[in-house]
Amino acid sequence: MIHQYQNNGYNIVLDVNSGCVHVVDQMGYDVIACLDRLCQDQTAETIQSEETKKAVLEELSDKYSEKELLSLLPDLAELAKEGQLFAPDTHESCIGEVMKRKTVVKALCLHIAHDCNLACKYCFAEEGEYHGRRALMSFEVGKKALDFLIANSGSRRNLEVDFFGGEPLMNWQVVKDLVAYGREQEKKYDKHFRFTLTTNGVLLNDEIQEFLNKEMDNVVLSLDGRKEVNDAMRPFRNGKGSYDLIVPKFQKLADSRDQIRYYVRGTFTRNNLDFSKDVMHFADLGFKQMSIEPVVGDETDPYAIRKEDLPQIFDEYDKLAQYMIQREKEGKGFNFFHFMIDLEGGPCIAKRLSGCGSGTEYLAVTPWGDFYPCHQFVGDEDFLMGNVDEGITKPEIAEAFRGCNVYSKEKCRNCFAKFYCSGGCMANAYHFEGSLNEAYDIGCEMERKRVECAIMIKAALADLGESEA
Helix, strand or coil, rough: CCCEEEEEEEEEEEEECCCEEEEHHHHHHHHHHHHHHHCCCCCCHCCCCCCHHHHHHHCCCCCCHHHHHHHHHHHHHHHHHHCCCCCCCCCCHHHHHHHHHCCCEEEEEEEEECCCCCCCCCCCCCCCCCCCCCCCCCCCHHHHHHHHHHCCCCCCCCCCCCCCCCCHHHHHHHHHHHHHHHHHHHHHHEEEEEEEEEEEEEECCCCHHHHHHHHHEEEEEEEECCHHHHHHCCEEECCCCCCCHHHHHHHHHHHHCCCCEEEEEEEEHHHHCCCHHHHHHHCCCCCCEEEECCCCCCCCCCCCCCCCHHHHHHHHHHHHHHHHHHHHCCCCCCHHHHHCCCCCCCCHHHHHHHHHCCCCCEEECCCCCEEEECHHHHCCCHCCEEEEECCEEEHHHHHHHHHCCCCCCHHHCCCCCHHCCCCCCHHHHHHHHHHCCCCCCHHHHHHHHHHHHHHHHHHHHHHHHHHHH
C-alpha cells in the first residue's frame, strides 16, 4: 500500500506498511502511480516483467522516453525487493499477540479539581463540572489513586500522572502533597513518577513556577492564540478576557524551563479558521513548544468545525508548514506537536496498532475516586470502570477498549495514516459515530493532512541540511 501526494514542490511517496518515505522526481512519481494501478502484486519480479514494461510504456511514453522509463524500473524493483516500496502488510498478523499481552496501568489523569476560574465557551468539562458537581480531589483519594497505579503497573518503572481539571491550581496544596507522596513511594517500590500539569495560568505565581520546574516533567499552558481569539473563547465568568493576565506568566515560565518540557496548547474553532496566525503569534511571543487542536463540538454548536471548513483548514496547515520551514532557515525554529513525526523508530508496533491505551494503560480519576477510560468519558456512567477503593469492577469495559485497533475499524484499514494516528481518538469515535470501533471522519481528514505536512517538512529540512553541508 502506497500513498502519493505533492506538497510545496515535493513529490512524496509513502510506503505505508514499511514506513519508508521516498522523495522522487516527476517521472518516478508517475511510474510508481502507474505500477500501483497496473499490478495486483507489486513484487520485484512483476515490476520487471515484460507485461509490466509494456503497460508502463503504453501509459507514459507520451511523457517520457522508452530508455528513461525502462532504466527506472530496475531501481523500483530493488526497492520492492528490499521491502521499501509496495511492502506487504505484516502487521495484521500481530493483532492476536497484541490482544493477548498482559496490560499494565502506566498512567493516570487525576482530575484534581472539578472547578475552574474561567468560563471557556467550548469546554467539554462544563467549566470543570463534567456533567456533575463541582469538587476538589482530597489527598486521601489521590493517595489511593497513586497506590492503585503502583499496584497495577507490573514491572514497569516509569509511571505518568497528569494533574488535570477544571483548573488544577485551584487545589494546589493537594497537588504538592501528592507529588511528595509519590516521591516517597518511588523509593519503596523502585518506580519513577513523571508528573505533568495542565493549567490556564490564572493562579500561576513565582512559588508555583519554582515547584513546577522542580517536580513536573511537562507543563501544558492553555492559550488560544491572538488576544482577540483567546479572549473571545476563554473569558472569566464576568466576561473579561484572560490573555493580558496569563501571557506574561506563560512567557516567564517557558523561559525558566529553557523553552523545553512544556507546551502552549490552544484550541481553534470555526471562529478562527485562520489558526496558522495563532501559531505564528505563539512564535512571535517567543514560545518554542506549541500545539493548537481543532475544537470538538456538537454540530449544533456555532463554533464547531464542519465538513465544509476542511479546505480552509488544509490550507492553514500548508501555510503553517511553510512558515515553520522558513523559521528553521532563519534559525528561529519551533516545534508544533502535530507536525512532530518519527520516520525512523517511532512508536512500538502495539502502539501503532492500538493507540493511546485509554481504558487499559491509561485511566482518568474523578475527585471522588471513580475510574473512567479517559477524561472525555468522565460523567458517562456507561463507562464507569471502578474506583480507588474497589479497583476495576467492570473489566469488560477495558476489554472493549483493548479490542480497538486499526484493523477492527473498517475506515482505518485502507487509510495511509493509520500507523501514525493508531485509529484516532476513541472518545471522538464514540461521541460522533456511536461506536469505539468507528472513526470520527472530520478528525481523520485533519489527521491525514497533518501527516502529509509533517512528512513534507522532514523532506524540506533534509534539503536544508544538505544545502548547508
